[in-house]
Amino acid sequence: MGDIVTERSEGILRVALNRPAKKNAMTSSMYLDLAGIFNEAAKDESVRVVLWHGAGDAFTAGNDIGDFLGNPPEAGGSPQSKLMHMLLEFDKPLIAAVRGIAVGGGTTMLLHCDFVYASENTRFQLPFINLALLPEFGSSYLLPLTVGHARAAELILLGLPFDAGRAQEMGLVTKIVPDPDVLQVAMETAHKLATKPSDALRAAKRLLKRPFRDQVRGAMDAENGAFSLQTRSEEAKEAFAAFLEKRPPDFSRAMKSMTAR
Ligand code: COA
DSSP states (O other): OOOEEEEEETTTTEEEEEEEGGGGGGGGHHHHHHHHHHHHHHHHHTTOOEEESTTEEEEEEEHHHHHHSSSSOOOSOOHHHHHHHHHHHSSSSSSEEEEEEETHHHHHGGGGSEEEETTTTTEHHHHHHHHGGOOOOTHHHHHHHOHHHHHHIIIIIOOOEEEEHHHHHSOSSSEEOOOOGGHHHHHHHEEEEEEEEOHHHHHHHHHHHHOOOOOOOOHHHHHHHHHHHHHHHHHHHHHHHHTTTTOOHHHHHHHHHHOOO
16 A cells, blocks of 8 residues: 555545554645645545545654755745645635544645644644754744734744644634544535535635635745745754654754854
C-alpha cells in the first residue's frame, strides 16, 4: 500500500494519509500525489464529496522534517504549493476526520476543509516558529480571518499546542466527536452531501470562497517565497537537525555559523 490510499463508493472519495509509523508526516511525493488526486476528483463526475483522514492514530504531523532537509521547497511550483493551490480551487465538499496529531500542515490544511470532525483527543499545533519556519497553506490570511488576529498571533508566534475544545471555540472545528466515532460521523455528513444536487453544491462552495479567494492566493504566493528562503536558513537547519537527533534546538549554533561566514 502507498503513502496515500483512496477508496471510492456511493459518490464519496475517501482519501487516507497512510504513513502511520511517521504520524502520517507528509513527504514531497505525498503532496504531489494528493494534488493529483484532488485534480482528478474535481473532474470526475462520479465523485461528489471527498472525505480526508489519516491512518493509525494521527491525521498528520505536517511536513516530513527530514524531507525539508533533503527537498527544501522552491519558491514557485513546489509540491506543497501544487497541493495548496489545488485545495484553493477545489469546489466539491471536503470533509476532514481528524484524530490524534493534527500538527503543522495537519492544522493549516484544515482551513481548506468545509467540515472538520475532530476526536476529543486531537492535539493541534502550528509549530512553525519552533522550527524557524513560517505559516503556510494560506494560513497567514485564513487563520486571522477565522480566529481573529490576537488568537492567530498567539498560535503562530508562540507555536503552543491546543486541544479540540479550544479549536472548536475558535471556529476551526465543526464538531468534537468521541474518538471511536470520528470517521463514522464524518461519513454520515458525506452521505448527506452525496444526495444533494452536485452542481448547486459546487456553485454554493465557490460563492462561499469567492470573497477571499484572491487574498488567499496572494497570501500563498507571499508565504511560499518567504518559506522557501526560511527552510534554507541556518536556524531552520539547526531546528530540523535537532528534531531528527531528538534533542532541543540550540539557535545560538545557527547564530555562530552565520557570524563565521
Ligand atoms: N517529520 C518527520 N518525522 C516525523 C514527523 C515529522 N513532521 N512527525 C513525527 N515523525 C516521526 C518521529 O520522528 C518518529 O519517528 P521514529 O519512530 O523513527 O523516531 C515517529 O514519527 C513517531 O513520532 P513520535 O515523535 O515518536 O510521536 P509522539 O506521539 O511522541 O509525538 C509529535 C508526535 C507529532 C508531537 C512529534 O512527532 C512532533 O513534534 N513531530 C514534529 C511535528 C512538526 O513539527 N511538524 C511540522 C512540520 S512543518
